[in-house]
Amino acid sequence: MPRRSRYSRDPLGLRRALSGWLLPGLVAAMALLAALAVAGAQGAAGLADRWQRGAAAAVTVQLPDAARVEPALAALRAMEEVAEAEAIDAARLDALLRPWLGAAPAIPLPALIELRLRDPRADPVLVGDRLAAVVPGAVVEAHGLWVRRLAALARSLQALAWVVLALVAAVAAAVVAVATRAGLAARRDAIEVLHGLGARDADIAGRFARRLGLLAALGAAGGTAAAVPMLALLADLAAPWVGGEAARGLSALPWPALLAVPPFAFLVGWATAQATVRRWLRQLP
Amino acid sequence: MVRFEAVGLRYPGTGPHRGDWGEEALADVTFALPPGSFTWLLGPSGAGKSSVLRLMHLALRPTRGEVEVLGLRTARAPRAALPPIRRRIGVVFQDFRLLPYLSVFDNVALPLRLAGRPEASLKADVTEMLRWVGLQAKALALPPELSGGEQQRVAIARAVIHRPDLLLADEPTGNLDSRQARRLLALLREMNRLGTTVVVATHDDELVARFPAPSLLLHEGRLHDPDNARGPFAAEDDGLAEA
Ligand SMILES: Nc1ncnc2c1ncn2[C@@H]1O[C@H](COP(=O)(O)OP(=O)(O)OP(=O)(O)O)[C@@H](O)[C@H]1O
Numbered sequence: 406m407p408r409r410s411r412y413s414r415d416p417l418g419l420r421r422a423l424s425g426w427l428l429p430g431l432v433a434a435m436a437l438l439a440a441l442a443v444a445g446a447q448g449a450a451g452l453a454d455r456w457q458r459g460a461a462a463a464v465t466v467q468l469p470d471a472a473r474v475e476p477a478l479a480a481l482r483a484m485e486e487v488a489e490a491e492a493i494d495a496a497r498l499d500a501l502l503r504p505w506l507g508a509a510p511a512i513p514l515p516a517l518i519e520l521r522l523r524d525p526r527a528d529p530v531l532v533g534d535r536l537a538a539v540v541p542g543a544v545v546e547a548h549g550l551w552v553r554r555l556a557a558l559a560r561s562l563q564a565l566a567w568v569v570l571a572l573v574a575a576v577a578a579a580v581v582a583v584a585t586r587a588g589l590a591a592r593r594d595a596i597e598v599l600h601g602l603g604a605r606d607a608d609i610a611g612r613f614a615r616r617l618g619l620l621a622a623l624g625a626a627g628g629t630a631a632a633v634p635m636l637a638l639l640a641d642l643a644a645p646w647v648g649g650e651a652a653r654g655l656s657a658l659p660w661p662a663l664l665a666v667p668p669f670a671f672l673v674g675w676a677t678a679q680a681t682v683r684r685w686l687r688q689l690p
Numbered sequence: 691m692v693r694f695e696a697v698g699l700r701y702p703g704t705g706p707h708r709g710d711w712g713e714e715a716l717a718d719v720t721f722a723l724p725p726g727s728f729t730w731l732l733g734p735s736g737a738g739k740s741s742v743l744r745l746m747h748l749a750l751r752p753t754r755g756e757v758e759v760l761g762l763r764t765a766r767a768p769r770a771a772l773p774p775i776r777r778r779i780g781v782v783f784q785d786f787r788l789l790p791y792l793s794v795f796d797n798v799a800l801p802l803r804l805a806g807r808p809e810a811s812l813k814a815d816v817t818e819m820l821r822w823v824g825l826q827a828k829a830l831a832l833p834p835e836l837s838g839g840e841q842q843r844v845a846i847a848r849a850v851i852h853r854p855d856l857l858l859a860d861e862p863t864g865n866l867d868s869r870q871a872r873r874l875l876a877l878l879r880e881m882n883r884l885g886t887t888v889v890v891a892t893h894d895d896e897l898v899a900r901f902p903a904p905s906l907l908l909h910e911g912r913l914h915d916p917d918n919a920r921g922p923f924a925a926e927d928d929g930l931a932e933a
């Protein structure tokens with residue numbers, strides 16, 4: 406004997422007409438893509454931001470030995486395009502290089518000075534030439550160019566992620582529209598009966614919209630949950646560039662954006678179903 | 691209450707000439723039914739009885755003329771104005787149109803729930819109505835599990851549960867034996883006595899003879915009104931033999 410649906414929750418029998426795992430499954434796959442895109446966008450944004458902030462201070466002066474640090478600092482501070490000049494102390498340098506050179510480096514380390522230019526667009530090569538005249542052996546390294554390129558790359562990745570997100574939303578809406586039409590076809594008689602009894606378009610469209618919004622949100626929750634381990638792994642891999650240990654694993658994930666995926670899917674499902682059903686209902690008098 | 695004024699109705703054509711409009715199923719139909727009246731709608735098969743009823747319960751709008759139901763002129767009314775009027779009309783269809791996956795109780799409760807009646811106050815009304823049509827014991831059955839006559843009684847219960855101002859029935863006795871048909875008629879008369887305007891389409895002459903009342907006689911989509919009983923709006927006719 407078929408199970409009786411309770412009217413108050415489901416007068417159109419939508420639980421049976423709109424059931425199965427096809428719609429949630431498709432939405433889950435798309436939510437997975439959306440989660441990856443969102444995380445990618447946020448990650449790229451973080452990298453671009455970090456690198457760009459870094460770029461302003463990214464002029465480094467390398468000196469062959471520590472004895473020349475003081476004269477070099479004096480010379481640099483005297484130059485008017487230099488806003489700040491700071492020697493990097495040996496301990497910090499040691500810490501920075503340890504991953505590459507090991508705990509007790511056998512080679513003599515150069516001394517480093519970090520420069521901040523008053524105008525980030527000024528050419529650090531000119532500074533370097535003038536410094537080299539005063540302190541022989543000083544080498545200026547400007548990281549600006551490759552940082553700018555990396556930042557541009559990160560920004561394109563970010564834009565691409567938004568395009569992917571828009572596409573995913575559009576495909577999800579199309580899938581929901583198809584499912585809605587199938588539901589309308591399956592429940593045509595029931596809809597006509599309710600319409601004849603004086604149900605408003607909003608009553609009927611609302612029933613469909615809630616059901617399809619719920620299915621989409623369920624699928625999206627599943628897809629997003631499936632994306633979390635992948636994203637944690639990626640965050641681990643990205644950690645060295647984004648800020649060390651703090652950015653590792655689950656804590657590094659863009660949680661607000663990920664948590665927004667299921668409600669967003671609900672909205673897409675709800676709005677698409679509303680529009681589809683209301684348009685379909687207009688064929689009835 | 692219900693007023694037809696030079697009503698013409700065409701159904702959209704189907705078949706090879708899709709999109710064309712078919713022949714006029716109704717032409718120049720004019721009449722008015724006063725509130726609280728009981729009217730038979732008679733005529734041979736294909737005369738247009740169901741079409742007239744469809745116009746009355748706003749399942750169709752006229753292609754020509756004006757249909758006024760419960761104070762609403764339907765020909766050009768905005769779509770959003772129709773549902774509140776529909777909720778004041780009860781209809782018994784020849785094919786019942788019950789929702790097969792809802793219990794008898796829920797089917798009968800539909801109009802009350804659409805009107806927004808709270809669940810608490812609705813249970814007693816529905817139970818009382820089911821008792822009246824003798825289906826108390828089947829409240830939890832599904833329509834496909836019922837006999838034709840039982841389904842018809844569910845359809846009737848659903849049509850009258852919300853005390854509609856206008857009650858329409860299309861061949862309501864089609865599936866009933868003559869004893870049940872008389873019972874149904876008694877029920878419709880009772881509703882009429884309580885103030886509901888009732889229109890019944892039928893070709894069951896025995897039933898009409900048992901309960902004489904004003905009638906509208908349709909023939910090939912036109913109103914046949916030999917006595918001019920419906921007043922000055924009545925259609926001039928070409929003297930058809932009685933149907
Ligand atoms: N949905 C429809 N599409 C096209 N034509 C229709 C439709 N419904 C009815 N008609 C036509 O309208 C005319 C009147 O039909 P209607 O159903 O109103 O007759 P009726 O008097 O109720 O007949 P019956 O006693 O057999 O039920 C018929 O010629 C029929 O072919």
Ligand SMILES: [Mg+2]
Pocket residue numbers: 739740741860
């Ligand atoms: Mg008919």
